[in-house]
Amino acid sequence: MYLSIDIGGTLIKPALMDRSGQIFKKESRPISRKSIDEFDNILFQVIDYYFSTDIRGISVSCPGAVDTNTGTIYNGGAFPFQHNVNLKSKLEHRYGVEVAIENDGRCAALAELWLGSVQGKRDAVVLVLGSGVGGGIILDGKLRHGGNLLSGEMSYIMDGFGEESQKATFFGFTGSAVEMIKRINTLKQEKELLDGKKAFKYINSGDEEANNIFDEFCQSIGTQILNLQYILDPEIIAIGGGISAQQILIERIKLAIEELKRVNPMHVAKPNVICCEFQNDANLYGALYNLLSNVDKLLKKTNEVL
Structure with missing residues (x-):
């Protein structure tokens, strides 16, 4: 299982998905735009709830310009306090699994590229x-x-x-x-x-x-x-x-x-x-595809070294 998370301007939508893109469970909750502490608290609550499942990675779709190599967010869109925040590093240190971050609009494009x-x-x-x-x-x-x-x-x-x-x-x-x-x-x-x-x-x-x-x-x-x-x-x-x-x-x-x-x-x-074929769930699919692409690249590099 992978945990894919779509962070919108007012809601955060987590979903449990497999590598084929099948959604097993999803929901939505309000997300705070007041401060980074309140934002993180809600995000961590969501991930903690699902993390009892065997989660192999976390994929995130969010507003802002995202450096997908480092996981750093710039000009955080609806969340200006996310500017210069490395969300990828923050989540990897807390949960110990592979994390991938991508801009929400680009996630929608990735969903269409992958399965749409x-x-x-x-x-x-x-x-x-x-x-x-x-x-x-x-x-x-x-x-x-x-x-x-x-x-x-x-x-x-x-x-x-x-x-x-x-x-x-x-x-x-x-x-x-x-x-x-x-x-x-x-x-x-x-x-x-x-x-x-x-x-x-x-x-x-x-x-x-x-x-x-x-x-x-x-x-x-x-x-x-x-x-x-x-x-x-x-x-x-x-x-x-x-x-x-x-x-x-x-x-x-x-x-x-x-x-x-x-x-x-x-x-x-x-x-x-x-x-487009995907509408409300597009960002969930695109975020997962972004994560799977990163995981596959890491596996390929590891195999080349071995």
């Missing part, structure tokens, strides 16, 4: 639509991290300029599924502003105001998909995140791309846009 929509592809991009836009870039069959651990950080891509000529708008906002849902629910005076089901009820029913907001959102996604196609020329661009469960999403993104190409006839790119 881009399995067997040499070049692919995975976009995870949530509060911002995360994901990962796969080139030559391998996940890219980049020289500064910024590869795949889609939220920082500039998406035009605002009223002030030097003040840019960013893809992390214009491509935010959470913001799109919030705008629709605010307009419709819904009490639960982050309720995606209510927002898509308006979209699917043909509500004009909701669809205007949704079309604007899809146009932003489509614009960056075309940009990514020209820069990386991937075989597939897979769309993930909870919103990807809505069938209309991929349909409307494709329509937005075709409209952009119609209005701008110089376009020659033909991006292959599909839906």
Whole structure:
């Protein structure tokens, strides 16, 4: 058994999994964003609970830029106190097993590479639509991290300029599924502003105001998909995140791309846009794949020495 842990902005989700990716048990608990001591206390409680089982390794998906070689987290995302923290070393010293840490967006990409929509592809991009836009870039069959651990950080891509000529708008906002849902629910005076089901009820029913907001959102996604196609020329661009469960999403993104190409006839790119296979459990699978890859590399080096 391996313990895979997905650390999100508000919840921590542990799961017992085997090497094939089968999940035997999983749950979710609130995680603290107040301090590193409270964060560690909850994390240790979770691992202690499962560690009575024969755990051979711990895999972690978390926000922030992660140096997977050292296990150090930078710019901890929702957990700024994790900046410069070596979580891998901390857990290995406490539990005495192999530990692997990876960024949450890249874990989603690894899940698709391992068992999902881009399995067997040499070049692919995975976009995870949530509060911002995360994901990962796969080139030559391998996940890219980049020289500064910024590869795949889609939220920082500039998406035009605002009223002030030097003040840019960013893809992390214009491509935010959470913001799109919030705008629709605010307009419709819904009490639960982050309720995606209510927002898509308006979209699917043909509500004009909701669809205007949704079309604007899809146009932003489509614009960056075309940009990514020209820069990386991937075989597939897979769309993930909870919103990807809505069938209309991929349909409307494709329509937005075709409209952009119609209005701008110089376009020659033909991006292959599909839906990710993994949604809520993607980070658990990707984190485990990251750990198994590290374990296999260590075994190979050991065998070469022997």
